[in-house]
Amino acid sequence: MSGRAWRVSWLDLLLAAAVSLTGVVESYGRAGTGWERVSEPALLSAGAIAAGGMLVLRRRYPLAMLLALTAMSALLWAVADDGYPYVAWQTYSTLILVHTVGSAAPLRSWYGIAGLAGTLLAYGRMQTLPDSDFAERMITAVFIGVAYTSGILLRRQTERTLRLAEQNARxxxxxxxxxxxxxxxxxxxxxxxxxxxxTHNVSLMTLQAGGIRVLLGKDRTRDRERDLLRAVERSGRETVEELRLMLGVLRDPDHPDGPLLPSGLDRLGELAQQVGQAGLRVDVRVEGEPRALRPAVDLSAYRVAQEALTNVLKHARATRAEVTVEYAADRLLVRVTDDGTGPASTVDASTVDGHGLVGMRERTAMHGGSLDAGPGPDGGYRVVATFPLSHAAA
Incomplete structure (x- = not known):
């Protein structure tokens, strides 16, 4: 037992006080001479108090305290004039210490083997007490066995609990x-x-500036305007180049030449057809008056619907899904529902491609929105993404 792992508990103090107090009461309550009387109550009271002290140290030195109690029992018998009769505190202390020894270490370790030997020694000492017949020996053996076995079971349960706690933390x-x-x-x-x-928008601005410059012709009175437009073109080209240098490394290595313009909500119909070819019927509904959105918001809303449908297809065991796009005065709402019977992990973060509930929440949070996902009121699963439109309108 490690000294750093040991500390006196209230249970230890309570057991020590109970053994010491009952030992003193028993010694003086049975003081006298004759059959089953204690001729030297002070000596046995001192033994009971010492046994209580051993119980205080039982978690720190379980085997040592059990051997000390056994040795003290033999010493009291030798010192007492006429020996001493059966005392309950000795049995109680022995059972408590045997339980502690059983819980101290595995039986296959050297400490566990020594603890078993100490337990057998303590049992043997108890059989030398006066008036110990066969029935009493068997009863004592049962109690010793139960105390030792319960200690082993307690240790195993404690180790199992610690392993589970470590596993959960991991x-x-x-x-x-x-x-x-x-x-x-x-x-x-x-x-x-x-x-x-x-990059697309800046390139478009640069081209438009160049077009305006060309339309100005060669009129000498428009030289200043042409110079300003050339500066706009030059700044636009430099900006595009810097964007490619800074953000181009983040492009998907599997699709380095992908389309410049990503998808938006206007392509939900194509997405529904693609998912439908895989066996999932998808209905798309639009509520409210559609409006132009910022490209980033439009793209994020589309990605949320795309990811939700992908997860329904892979995990929900559904036959039908519905995508609802609702344009309200101050928000855009994208709702994806299904009639699946799959697990609630339909949008779990561990889904394929590394995107799921966590990724969709990241997209909505980027625009100050929110994501709600969970079982639907009529069964299946529901994903609802809300995008504020106060600063998102085109």
């Missing part, structure tokens, strides 16, 4: 690390898409 750390990686991957994916959107 799983929580692994889950947190997985969530961190999902967020990092999703942010990198968003950065790649923003790179495409910004």
């Amino acid at each position: 799983l929580e750390l692994e889950q947190a690390e997985r969530d961190r990686r999902v967020v990092a991957d999703e942010r990198a994916r968003i950065a790649r898409e923003l790179h495409d959107v910004i």
Whole structure:
């Protein structure tokens, strides 16, 4: 037993006080001479108090305290004039210490083997007490066996509980690390898409500035305007080049030449057809008056619907799904429901491609929105993403 792992508990103090007090009461209550009387109550009271002290140290030195109690019992018998009769505190103390020895170490270890030997020695000492017949020996053996076995079971249960606690802590750390990686991957994916959107818009602005410059012709009175437009073109080209240098490394290595313009809500019909070819019927509904959205919001809303449908297809065991896009005065709402019977992990963070509930929440949070996912009121699963439109309108 490690000294750093030991500390006196209230249970230890309570057991020590109970053994010491009952020992003193028993010694003086049976004081006298004759059959089953205590001729030297002070001596046995001192033994009971010493046994209580051993119980205080039982967690720190379980085997040593059991051997000390056995030796003290033999010493009291030798010192007492006429020996001493059966005393209850000795039995109680022995059973408590045997239980502690059984819980101290595995039987296959050297300490466990020594503890078993100490237990047998303590049992043998108890059989030398006066008036110990066969029935009493068997009863004592049963109590000693139960105390020792209960100690072993307690130790195993404690070790199992500690292992489960360590395993749960490890799983929580692994889950947190997985969530961190999902967020990092999703942010990198968003950065790649923003790179495409910004590069496209800046390139378009540069081309438009060049077109206006050409329309001005060669009129000498418009030299200043042409110089300003050339500066706009030059700044636009430099900005595009810097964006490619800074964000181009984040592009998907599997699709380096992908389309410049990413998808948006206007392509939900194509997405429904693609998912339908895989065996899942998808209905798309639009509520409210559609309006132009910022490309980043449009893309994020589409990605949420795409990820939700992908997860329904892979995990929900559904036959039908519905995508609802609701344009309200101050928000955009994307709702994906299904009639599946699969597990609630339909949008779990561990889904394929590393994106799931964590990734969708990251996309909505980026625009100040929120994501709600869980079982639907009529069964199946429901994912609801809300995007504020106060600053998102085109």
